[in-house]
Amino acid sequence: QKLTFSLKIAISSSLSKIHLNVSHGRLCASSTSFSQRNNSSSANLKVDHDQTTGVAVMHMQSPPVNSLSLDFLTEICITLEKLEMDKGCRGLIITSSQPKVFSAGLDILEMYGKSPERCGEFWKAVQEMWLKLYGSNMVTIAAINGSSPAGGCLMSITCDYRIMADNPRYSIGLNETMLGIVAPFWFKETMVNTVGHRNTEISLELGLLYKPAEALNIGLVDQLVPEDQVLSAATQTMTKWLAIPEHARQITKSMMRKSTIEKLRSNREADIQNFVNFITKESIQKSLRMYMEMLKQKKA
Numbered sequence: 232q233k234l235t236f237s238l239k240i241a242i243s244s245s246l247s248k249i250h251l252n253v254s255h256g257r258l259c260a261s262s263t264s265f266s267q268r269n270n271s272s273s274a275n276l277k278v279d280h281d282q283t284t285g286v287a288v289m290h291m292q293s294p295p296v297n298s299l300s301l302d303f304l305t306e307i308c309i310t311l312e313k314l315e316m317d318k319g320c321r322g323l324i325i326t327s328s329q330p331k332v333f334s335a336g337l338d339i340l341e342m343y344g345k346s347p348e349r350c351g352e353f354w355k356a357v358q359e360m361w362l363k364l365y366g367s368n369m370v371t372i373a374a375i376n377g378s379s380p381a382g383g384c385l386m387s388i389t390c391d392y393r394i395m396a397d398n399p400r401y402s403i404g405l406n407e408t409m410l411g412i413v414a415p416f417w418f419k420e421t422m423v424n425t426v427g428h429r430n431t432e433i434s435l436e437l438g439l440l441y442k443p444a445e446a447l448n449i450g451l452v453d454q455l456v457p458e459d460q461v462l463s464a465a466t467q468t469m470t471k472w473l474a475i476p477e478h479a480r481q482i483t484k485s486m487m488r489k490s491t492i493e494k495l496r497s498n499r500e501a502d503i504q505n506f507v508n509f510i511t512k513e514s515i516q517k518s519l520r521m522y523m524e525m526l527k528q529k530k531a
């Protein structure tokens with residue numbers, strides 16, 4: 232068996248000591264005296280990358296509700312690509328900086344009144360985000376510190392592990408049918424891979440949104456913690472996951488997810504066409520309009 236050693240030397244003028252150590256088959260160079268942070272921000276994302284632990288925390292900060300617009304999805308994909316390529320990043324925690332909401336899911340305005348070309352571009356970006364996250368070599372943890380409907384739930388279940396704030400005002404689930412739309416096969420399969428066929432069937436047909444305790448009960452999330460401990464619990468869990476021999480964990484993850492990923496990879500164009508045909512239908516546009524009106528009325 233071939234062992235791959237990656238020599239990670241973080242060069243910084245402020246660091247005088249670099250120590251070599253071997254950890255789970257990885258030869259690492261790390262500082263023992265300082266924690267090196269590499270923080271970056273784009274318009275709607277803040278990434279704190281701790282070079283010492285190899286863990287990046289991606290804070291979504293797209294007001295008001297982190298809805299996934301084409302621009303926001305593009306930003307997320309670029310960030311994921313950079314982190315994936317960075318040998319110094321082994322773990323990713325995704326969380327929200329917006330109060331009460333992890334992500335409201337796909338931006339409904341991207342699916343309403345838009346040209347077929349634009350809808351196609353949007354859907355390609357949704358696919359891209361899913362492919363990058365579900366197929367990531369990094370350990371990925373969703374620190375769900377607010378509501379997480381539809382695409383927000385999808386984002387969460389693409390991660391390896393989910394920790395949710397134990398606040399009954401929050402909910403999570405694939406509620407697409409409540410909008411009069413249908414969760415595509417790869418949303419469905421990610422859900423099946425998480426909570427099993429029967430739970431998915433009930434959940435998707437009824438468009439259920441689960442309170443944290445219910446979500447824990449069906450295995451949609453893995454752990455509930457008090458709201459102010461979501462990030463610290465995610466960091467603790469990350470340490471445990473990163474202690475597993477890396478190549479073995481990565482191959483196992485790939486084995487578990489490969490067939491679902493391949494199904495989309497080999498059908499991307501058809502899936503885009505399917506989405507565009509579906510979403511531009513007059514009846515579907517009407518359902519989306521009614522749903523948006525309902526959201527506004529709820530507010531009034």
Ligand SMILES: CCCCCCCCC/C=C/C(=O)SCCNC(=O)CCNC(=O)[C@H](O)C(C)(C)COP(=O)(O)OP(=O)(O)OC[C@H]1O[C@@H](n2cnc3c(N)ncnc32)[C@H](O)[C@@H]1OP(=O)(O)O
Nearest residue numbers: 298335336337338339340378380381382413415506509526
């Ligand atoms: C065959 C298969 C083919 C393929 C078939 C097609 C497949 C498509 C798959 C779709 C996947 C999706 O994710 S569809 C998206 C589903 N998402 C949802 O149902 C979530 C809807 N939102 C909510 O429930 C709530 O907003 C929630 C997130 C809990 C936050 O509640 P709050 O009270 O804090 O905030 P609100 O006042 O409701 O919202 C603040 C503002 O944000 C707006 N807003 C909220 N969610 C939004 C969203 N997703 N997109 C845009 N805008 C949104 C509201 O309208 C408000 O706008 P102003 O009034 O202007 O301030």
